[in-house]
């Protein structure tokens with residue numbers, strides 16, 4: 001008997017993973033901040049109503065919340081805003097009972113300056129933990145070199161009490177750990193062991209290529225005037241070429257060590273490294289030469305591509321071409337650091353984007369609220385809660401982090417009617433919300449549910465091969481997915497005019513704009529304006 005691909009694939013290859021930003025998902029105790037019991041209450045929505053397979057939780061660890069949890073002061077405890085350790089255990093158990101795997105954030109490049117390790121390290125120059133962080137004497141008239149923090153200003157801050165500078169890739173309250181110190185490596189591996197023992201199924205590794213920098217700490221050269229930021233405009237940070245302050249090759253040894261740790265467990269553990277690398281061979285190097293580093297580096301290439309067929313097609317084909325043999329990739333269109341998908345794309349295109357995300361070969365990551373079409377919230381003149389927006393104008397991430405919209409009621413069912421949520425609920429909640437959309441057959445939520453069901457039932461869409469179809473044009477992207485059991489063709493019309501493409505005989509299994517469309521196809525499938533279809537050739 002032949003073994004189908006489903007028998008051997010680790011869980012995360014077949015999964016659709018839903019990112020929860022716990023502060024904004026569901027507030028069970030009405031203090032204005034989302035919490036872990038709130039997430040437990042919504043597991044049924046995730047596993048049954050929507051139909052995803054796993055959740056990734058942004059940090060819920062103890063934190064002074066200077067970067068909303070990405071500044072961890074205790075990696076093995078839960079911040080009281082979110083509940084306590086019992087709630088974390090209960091959430092993981094309840095998720096498993098609902099059939100959902102749980103991925104947690106692993107913030108390793110830095111800690112909070114309130115972390116016990118930093119308090120010790122900064123207590124005196126000869127404390128045994130001094131070398132757990134990166135301390136330097138200054139240059140002639142200031143910091144040791146010209147490196148800049150991603151969140152604005154120099155990457156070095158002076159510590160008056162001990163007369164040295166410490167390095168911080170992000171905020172000054174997020175000092176960088178010294179990963180060249182083996183004690184730090186092992187202490188952080190213990191954190192991974194801790195959460196694996198608690199029962200998590202994977203880690204999303206934050207800022208995974210930042211922590212090793214040029215050992216000689218050379219100045220970054222200025223960027224030429226025509227230099228284009230590969231990702232998004234980041235102000236002063238873009239004035240330099242980041243040759244020396246990111247991604248030193250020594251980082252690979254750390255990732256290999258981390259992989260060894262997770263492999264001591266007798267289950268498939270997903271490790272996915274966050275890395276904004278757009279040079280594809282370099283990006284692919286994070287799988288490891290012997291596929292012994294990350295299960296996969298996060299793939300942001302689709303998010304970085306211009307939204308037109310030639311650019312999207314080029315991004316898809318070049319990523320898949322560069323994934324090493326035997327490895328697997330992932331796709332994503334949104335997260336807590338970027339503007340909401342529905343506001344980045346022209347109207348009507350979020351449905352095309354969703355179809356693409358859920359039919360490509362690779363694990364889809366879906367950001368909370370995108371499944372109901374949440375738009376970037378406009379927060380008016382309110383001061384930015386996000387420190388990036390506080391430091392650099394125009395870079396606040398608040399607009400994509402507003403509370404999940406469950407109902408049309410005031411506060412959108414996120415928290416009590418009389419509670420002030422930590423970030424305002426978007427005005428759009430009166431129409432864009434789970435409750436209303438569930439009753440509307442043509443809503444984006446119901447479209448996601450149909451797509452997720454189709455993916456779940458289709459071995460071709462979950463695990464099948466990918467082939468770009470020669471029928472693609474500048475307006476229509478066509479590709480084929482194929483498994484031992486079935487063949488599916490996906491056709492995405494980015495254009496505003498109806499058209500048709502030749503795909504061979506079959507039956508429409510999904511349409512983004514006509515929920516009940518199931519017509520038989522002779523040879524050519526018709527596509528309405530901005531319509532995405534999946535044709536089954538079974």
Ligand code: GLC
Nearest residue numbers: 067070107170206207336337
């Ligand atoms: C990552 C996170 C981001 C955070 C930063 C510092 O990029 O996604 O939200 O601010 O790391 O930890």
